[in-house]
Amino acid sequence: LRLEMQKSEKLRVISELTSVFAHEIRNPMQVTRGFLQLLNDPDLPKNKKEYIQISIEELDRANEIINDFLSFGKPLINNNERIDVAYQLQRVVNIIQGYSLNHKVEIKTDILDNCWIYGNPQKLNQSLINILKNAIESMPNGGIVWITCTSTDDRYIKINIKDQGIGMTKKQIDRLGSPFYSLKERGTGLGMMVSFQIVHSFKGKIQVHSEMDMGTEFIILLPQIT
Numbered sequence: 001l002r003l004e005m006q007k008s009e010k011l012r013v014i015s016e017l018t019s020v021f022a023h024e025i026r027n028p029m030q031v032t033r034g035f036l037q038l039l040n041d042p043d044l045p046k047n048k049k050e051y052i053q054i055s056i057e058e059l060d061r062a063n064e065i066i067n068d069f070l071s072f073g074k075p076l077i078n079n080n081e082r083i084d085v086a087y088q089l090q091r092v093v094n095i096i097q098g099y100s101l102n103h104k105v106e107i108k109t110d111i112l113d114n115c116w117i118y119g120n121p122q123k124l125n126q127s128l129i130n131i132l133k134n135a136i137e138s139m140p141n142g143g144i145v146w147i148t149c150t151s152t153d154d155r156y157i158k159i160n161i162k163d164q165g166i167g168m169t170k171k172q173i174d175r176l177g178s179p180f181y182s183l184k185e186r187g188t189g190l191g192m193m194v195s196f197q198i199v200h201s202f203k204g205k206i207q208v209h210s211e212m213d214m215g216t217e218f219i220i221l222l223p224q225i226t
């Protein structure tokens with residue numbers, strides 16, 4: 001038990017520090033990317049154009065890693081408040097709309113009951129967006145993602161995110177959340193680690209049900225307030 005606690009404490013510190021650094025690193029990266037694009041003159045020799053292209057791609061990759069930690073700006077450390085989960089889910093869906101359309105994925109939010117929890121909304125949204133992004137990416141030919149939010153009898157709120165994607169084996173589910181575990185060619189393997197860490201910091205739980213080639217269902221349980 002002590003070892004477990006040390007591990008989650010370590011993860012908490014890592015993700016806290018990473019958020020702060022990431023925020024400061026993102027701006028200079030954006031500037032560099034802009035100048036690289038300006039350098040990319042059509043008359044340049046082919047190999048130089050290729051170097052510029054590779055540099056831009058690598059910067060984009062670094063940006064992906066940062067996004068897994070920090071899509072929503074710098075989380076303020078003690079920024080806890082009452083959160084209207086249905087409202088935040090709607091915000092997250094709006095933010096990811098462009099990405100899902102690009103992947104021919106429709107997001108359905110038919111049942112979003114009024115549910116209140118206490119915590120940092122930026123962190124909640126970060127954990128939801130990482131799960132939602134994976135749901136979208138799990139359907140290479142498009143499909144539907146269902147999101148519901150309901151309250152349970154035992155004072156939890158239950159967020160359900162369900163896709164029709166490639167699914168996972170039991171072994172793959174067990175590895176979810178370990179740092180750098182990714183089956184994607186250009187994955188970071190950090191999104192789930194961050195999501196799990198955030199949900200645990202809310203004293204919540206994540207359950208995953210999945211069937212190969214059928215889809216995956218994430219159930220996020222968070223302590224409810226009135």
Ligand code: ADP
Nearest residue numbers: 134135138182183184187188189190191192216
């Ligand atoms: P990344 O998305 O960068 O690969 P994540 O930590 O977000 O890293 O996810 C880790 C791995 O978990 C993914 O590479 C994928 O194999 C698996 N995974 C997560 N969510 C899903 C899902 N909804 N459907 C299928 N596989 C998933």
Ligand code: MG
Nearest residue numbers: 130133134191
């Ligand atoms: Mg991911």
